[in-house]
Amino acid sequence: MTEGKQLRSIRGTRDLLPGETETWDVVEGVVREIMALYQYREIRTPIFEETQLFARGIGEYTDIVKKEMYTFEDQGGRSLTLRPEGTAPVVRAYLEHKLAAQGTMEKLYYLGPMFRQEAPQKGRARQFHQFGAEVIGTDVPEADAEIILLFLAVLDALGLESWSLHIGSLGCQNCRPAYREELVAFVKGVEDLLCEDCRGRIETNPLRILDCKREGCRLATAKAPSQLDYLDEACREHFETVKRLLADRSVPFTVDPRMVRGLDYYERTTFEVLNPDLGAQDALCGGGRYDGLAEMIGGEERVPGVGFAAGLERILLALEAGGESLEFEPLCEVALVHVGDEARRHLFALCDVLRRAGVASTMDLTERSVKAQMREANRREALLALIVGDKELKEGTVTLKNLVDGEEETVPLEKVVPAVLNRLEALEEAAVEEEPEEWTGEDEGPDLDPGEAA
Numbered sequence: 001m002t003e004g005k006q007l008r009s010i011r012g013t014r015d016l017l018p019g020e021t022e023t024w025d026v027v028e029g030v031v032r033e034i035m036a037l038y039q040y041r042e043i044r045t046p047i048f049e050e051t052q053l054f055a056r057g058i059g060e061y062t063d064i065v066k067k068e069m070y071t072f073e074d075q076g077g078r079s080l081t082l083r084p085e086g087t088a089p090v091v092r093a094y095l096e097h098k099l100a101a102q103g104t105m106e107k108l109y110y111l112g113p114m115f116r117q118e119a120p121q122k123g124r125a126r127q128f129h130q131f132g133a134e135v136i137g138t139d140v141p142e143a144d145a146e147i148i149l150l151f152l153a154v155l156d157a158l159g160l161e162s163w164s165l166h167i168g169s170l171g172c173q174n175c176r177p178a179y180r181e182e183l184v185a186f187v188k189g190v191e192d193l194l195c196e197d198c199r200g201r202i203e204t205n206p207l208r209i210l211d212c213k214r215e216g217c218r219l220a221t222a223k224a225p226s227q228l229d230y231l232d233e234a235c236r237e238h239f240e241t242v243k244r245l246l247a248d249r250s251v252p253f254t255v256d257p258r259m260v261r262g263l264d265y266y267e268r269t270t271f272e273v274l275n276p277d278l279g280a281q282d283a284l285c286g287g288g289r290y291d292g293l294a295e296m297i298g299g300e301e302r303v304p305g306v307g308f309a310a311g312l313e314r315i316l317l318a319l320e321a322g323g324e325s326l327e328f329e330p331l332c333e334v335a336l337v338h339v340g341d342e343a344r345r346h347l348f349a350l351c352d353v354l355r356r357a358g359v360a361s362t363m364d365l366t367e368r369s370v371k372a373q374m375r376e377a378n379r380r381e382a383l384l385a386l387i388v389g390d391k392e393l394k395e396g397t398v399t400l401k402n403l404v405d406g407e408e409e410t411v412p413l414e415k416v417v418p419a420v421l422n423r424l425e426a427l428e429e430a431a432v433e434e435e436p437e438e439w440t441g442e443d444e445g446p447d448l449d450p451g452e453a454a
């Protein structure tokens with residue numbers, strides 16, 4: 001009988017439950033903080049767009065467009081697609097709203113769900129979440145380096161220390177054709193050793209062959225020519241400058257002469273940041289320069305851009321694997337405990353008054369025993385309990401129990417809010433006093449002899 005079947009979430013999608021959402025909030029908060037520090041402003045684009053935006057932007061022959069998009073027809077017969085990535089939509093919005101006057105640039109960031117119909121596995125989902133940033137309107141290498149530094153600043157703020165940065169350059173429309181010709185000639189020479197998919201890619205997307213995971217294809221292309229040897233003067237200089245800017249900031253990186261990204265809009269710089277604890281899906285973030293994208297999606301002129309996007313799920317997995325403690329319980333200041341129906345009604349109003357006074361308060365809305373309610377208050381690590389039973393109702397008071405030291409007092413009803421605020425303040429002060437003092441470096445400096453200090 002299908003009627004009674006319990007419906008479940010779609011494979012490759014996931015509910016984020018209480019306990020997890022708090023952690024996500026913290027990570028997203030860190031992202032927003034770093035974006036503000038670097039002066040990037042948030043943009044929110046729709047979840048679905050015209051299919052053409054992605055087909056033209058990401059590239060018809062990429063895996064994303066060929067096999068992974070969630071595409072559907074709406075009632076008006078238009079072909080729409082759930083966004084598989086954020087860059088093409090951001091550039092579309094930039095052009096549509098003329099976000100920057102010619103000769104100026106815009107720095108944008110975004111955060112939200114993306115959709116790709118890939119085979120789900122650890123670190124790979126069908127609905128996943130990215131945060132990303134784009135610098136649109138300039139092709140100077142400082143923009144490429146800044147985008148990389150920005151992502152590394154997020155990792156630093158999150159305390160994620162295990163990563164490696166891999167960078168490459170794909171050249172531009174000027175120098176890529178010569179490389180492509182060489183590559184096609186090379187792969188034609190080893191065609192018999194390639195898998196069927198890769199044989200099909202020789203004419204449509206030869207670069208992708210270098211990214212094939214099959215052992216046969218990897219061996220066959222081990223000696224394939226590298227784009228880095230075909231960069232023209234301007235692209236070589238651009239790449240050299242990006243590397244120098246990173247080295248100047250002491251950022252370690254590896255040049256990957258075979259880096260292939262899954263999207264066709266890249267030119268010049270490409271990069272990925274990998275994490276060693278993630279297994280097969282080890283890319284925390286990927287990005288690069290896309291100077292031709294605006295024109296590919298119908299822009300009237302060339303608008304250079306560079307950016308990155310990072311997988312939130314993967315960052316959380318990496319933090320967990322690195323032993324970072326990621327549990328954040330929301331603070332509960334007061335638990336209201338009732339004995340009987342009348343007291344419950346009474347406390348219901350008081351609970352609302354406390355919340356409006358800015359106190360995080362909880363009360364049980366079932367008819368559980370006092371013992372069960374107190375157990376729940378302890379589970380939530382409430383700081384205070386307000387208890388009302390027959391005696392308190394008759395006297396017009398409440399029993400205020402400090403759950404940190406166990407002390408109890410009787411407080412007249414009209415004085416409950418100030419009394420609660422008072423006790424919370426005292427608890428906060430006591431907690432601050434317990435914290436170890438931060439060393440400011442002012443009171444005791446290292447011993448230097450006068451000669452050294454000068």
Ligand code: HAM
Pocket residue numbers: 084085086087116118123124125126128129130132133134262263283284285286287288289290306307308309310311312313314
């Ligand atoms: P991407 O490499 O396709 O680039 O994705 C960026 C990151 O999103 C990946 O490194 C990974 O962390 C995460 N990711 C991708 N697919 C999945 C998935 N199925 N499940 C979980 N996480 C995933 C882009 O999307 C480009 N728009 C990046 C960019 C921005 N380039 C320039 N600007």
